Amino acid sequence: MRRFSVAIPVLITGVCLYFVFVFGREAIAIFSSPIWGLENQAFARAVYDIGQVADLGPAGLVRVAAFLGALKLAVAVVFALYLANRFNPYRRSELDHDLLDAATLLAVCATAVAALPALLEATPQLLAPHRPALWLAGLVATLSMIERFVESEQLVPLKVRAALSPRRGRASALRWDYLRREAGQP
Numbered sequence: 001m002r003r004f005s006v007a008i009p010v011l012i013t014g015v016c017l018y019f020v021f022v023f024g025r026e027a028i029a030i031f032s033s034p035i036w037g038l039e040n041q042a043f044a045r046a047v048y049d050i051g052q053v054a055d056l057g058p059a060g061l062v063r064v065a066a067f068l069g070a071l072k073l074a075v076a077v078v079f080a081l082y083l084a085n086r087f088n089p090y091r092r093s094e095l096d097h098d099l100l101d102a103a104t105l106l107a108v109c110a111t112a113v114a115a116l117p118a119l120l121e122a123t124p125q126l127l128a129p130h131r132p133a134l135w136l137a138g139l140v141a142t143l144s145m146i147e148r149f150v151e152s153e154q155l156v157p158l159k160v161r162a163a164l165s166p167r168r169g170r171a172s173a174l175r176w177d178y179l180r181r182e183a184g185q186p
Contacts, residue, residue, distance in 0.1 A: 008147050012100070013086070015140040016079045019107055019133075024076035030069030036062055037069060042129055049117030071110040078103040094151070100144050107137045 030037030038044040038061075047068065051061045082099045085091065111133045112119075118126035 008143050008150070009086075012140055012143050012147065013083065015136045015143075016083050016086075016100075016103075018136060019079040019103070020076050020083065022133075023072045023079075023107070023110070027069050027073035027076060030065060030072070036065035038065060042126075043068070043114075045126070046114050046117050049120070050113075053117075053120065068110075068114060071106075071113065075103065075107045075110050078106055095147075097144055097148055100140065104137050104141050104144075107133060111137070 026037075026043075029040070030043070033039060038047060043065075047061055047065045050056075050064050054060065054064075056064065078099065082096070082103055085096050085099060111130050115127055115130040118124075118130070
């Protein structure tokens, strides 16, 4: 796992920066627009289709656009908070992986809500703009699990590591089981 220990944090940071910049830019575009981002054709189609499913009027469409903008802004802020936590030089505890998991789940939910009309119409060409976010969310979740595993391996004491070694050589299985019980491992 030593080979991955340097690459994983770099990849996680890159994906987090993607979500901060892309989702933040989209949220700023929605909130700075006089028509709540409805000049963007893909976003307007998603808002109108969600409004059509929910039978909303013009005021409801504006609320849906504002909700989607707030959702994208929340994703960008939570990923930014994770990056601030990751690079905080005064951090006294371990890295907060739960914040990354929450940000990833929020990104998947925001993307699923925005992709809902394309899913309902079963049109794969309308899903194309949402694929990178879903792929990167899956990548960051996988990398977070690997990083947690690497951290947990580093925290295991030497005596437990010896007890958890695989069965090998001429040592009997009973001996290894005895060592595991002695170390408190199942």
